Each structure stands twice: as structure tokens, then as C-alpha cells.
Amino acid sequence: MEIEFIAGHNLYWIISLLLLVGLYGMLAKRNLVKKLVGMNIFQTSIILFYIAVASKRNATVPVIDATLGSADPAHYINPLPHTLMLTAIVVSVATTGVGFALLISIFRRYGTLDEDTLLKRMR
């Protein structure tokens, strides 16, 4: 029981660790580019979590295979999280581009991306 619980849940702990790494980057780093990298790590951990939830034992990818007979849900992993994350990856790339655009315009105006210096110069 104990071994089974660890074997079934260690993936969630690793994903939580990745999420905490991203959150640490966003909270503690003073450079805005590093904050953006932290946000990307955070997003990646969320995507990994969805893909982990979608998996099913003794099942294959969600493309119907004629040799498996009728479309039985026990034979295919859950297609819904894959669909959601497919769009989320592309959207995360685009929003990261928006983030970099904002950082570039901040750098053009204030000449720095360090948070403390930026707050001083904004006064």
C-alpha cells in the first residue's frame, strides 16, 4: 500500500517541485527577464501536470487503431487534457513574446531591467 502510494504519486511531487522552482524565480529574482523565465517554468509544470493526469495504464495514444477493435475508453488515454495543453503551449509561446516586448519597451525607456533600480528611476 505504502509503496504503491509512492509509486503512484512521486510524479506529482516532482511536478510540484518544478512549480515551486518557477514560483521561486518569480518571487525572489530581481531581474525581470529571470522572472519571465520563472513564469515559463511555472507554465511548463502546469502542462506536465495535465499530461500526467491524462495517462492511463495499459492504454495507447488517442488515435483510433483498427486492430484494437471498437473504440473502448479503456484502450485509449484521455484525449481532453492533450487537447487543452496543445493550445496552451502555443498560447504560452505567444504570451512570452508579449512579455519580452514589454521588457524591451521598459529597457528602452529606463535603461535597466533590475527591479530595485527600476523602482528608483520610476520615481
Add this chain to the structure above:
Amino acid sequence: MRKISLIALVLFGALLLYASSGLPGHGDPDGPSHRERSRVGSPVAAAHYIRHAQGDAASPNIVTVVLADYRGFDTLGETIVVLTAGLVCTLILRRSP
């Protein structure tokens, strides 16, 4: 400030650990999102998609059918989001000649 954020991180990590103990095990075929019927008896979307995707859209790839057919409006929203992100980059960075 740094100390406060570290304490908040540790507390949040403990909360995540506690929450993960309530999740179904990795690959458990009886997980709530894999069942045919939810706990209150309503049909679950994923099983319905797997059963009916090929009959509804003549396409074996279930992910494509869910993306473009069952959830086409959602995908339209995502496309508009991507397009808006591109427009915002242009508006922020391109200088008018």
C-alpha cells in the same frame, strides 16, 4: 522580503504535497476523469469523445476531433488570443515611420 517569500514558498509546497495525496494514482484507470460516469451519474466527456469521435468526424485522431469539432469555439478563442498577442507585440515595438 526574501525571507517572507521563502516561508510562503515552503507553506505552498506543503499545501501542494497535501493536495497531491488526494489525487488518483498515476495511470489509474478508475480516476475520476477516465470513468464512463461521474460520481453523481452524469456522463464523463472523455469517454464520450473516445467512443464517438470516429463516427462523428470520420477521423481516427481523437485529439484533432476534440480540438476542432467538439471544442471548435474554444479553439477559435485560442487563435484569437494568439493573434492578439502578435498584434500587441507589433503595437508595442514597431515605431511609426
Add this chain to the structure above:
Amino acid sequence: MTSSSRNPILITASRLLAPFIQLFALYVIFHGHFGPGGGFQGGAMLAASILMLRLSVGAERSELKFRKSWGTPVGALGALIFAGTGLLTLLLGGRFLEYHYLPFPDLSRADLHSAGILLIEVGVSLAVMAVLVAIYDDIMEGPGGN
């Protein structure tokens, strides 16, 4: 970056590779019904091939493949193809994105859905490709870029 500092191996290799990447991207888009693939992935691969050319042979010559000014119009065209498919089914008596009202004769209901999915995959791939290239072009524009 000046063109004299560029590596000829990089230029030749990327110019050789780019058409094959684009061909494979088209395969991914149009084979998305029968295997892994679809508009988002294929669009990202098309954008990757164009960005590879932008990085290796420079902005001026890679504009022969995809102009900087095309980003926003092509992206809008992709979204228009997507929304236009939905509006077409709306005009022909169905609901929004209800593909079996599409005006293709001699097709069964499931095949009409398949055709509608193909239409909006093409729209999505155009939008994704154009937007990813446009974001790169906007970021590289200005005093620090080439």
C-alpha cells in the same frame, strides 16, 4: 550582425533544410486527421523553418520567403478562415461551426465534419505561423537588432 561574419556552412545547411522542414510541416498539417499532428504543430514548424532562415541568412534575404509586413495580414487571414467557416455554417442554416451544413455536395455527414476540421486547421496553422514570425520580427526590430 553583418553578412561577412556569417558562416557559409550554416547558410548552406539551413537553406537546404528549410524546404524539407516546410514539406514535413505541410504533412503534419494535412495528415493531422490520421496521425499525430494538426494546425498548431504544423504552424509552429512552418514558423521554425522561416525563423531558421531569418537567423542564418539574415533578415533581408529571408524576406524573400516571408516578408516582415506580412505577419499581421496573414495572421488575420488565418483567423478569418477559421471564423469564416463558422459564419458560413451559420449562414447556411446551422449553428456556429456546425460543419455538416458546409456546401460540399455528395459528402456524408461525418465526411463534412472532416472537411470542416481541415479548413480550420489550415486557418489555425496560418495564424500561428504568421504570429510567431511577427513576434520575432518585432523583437529584432529597433536599435539593437539587425
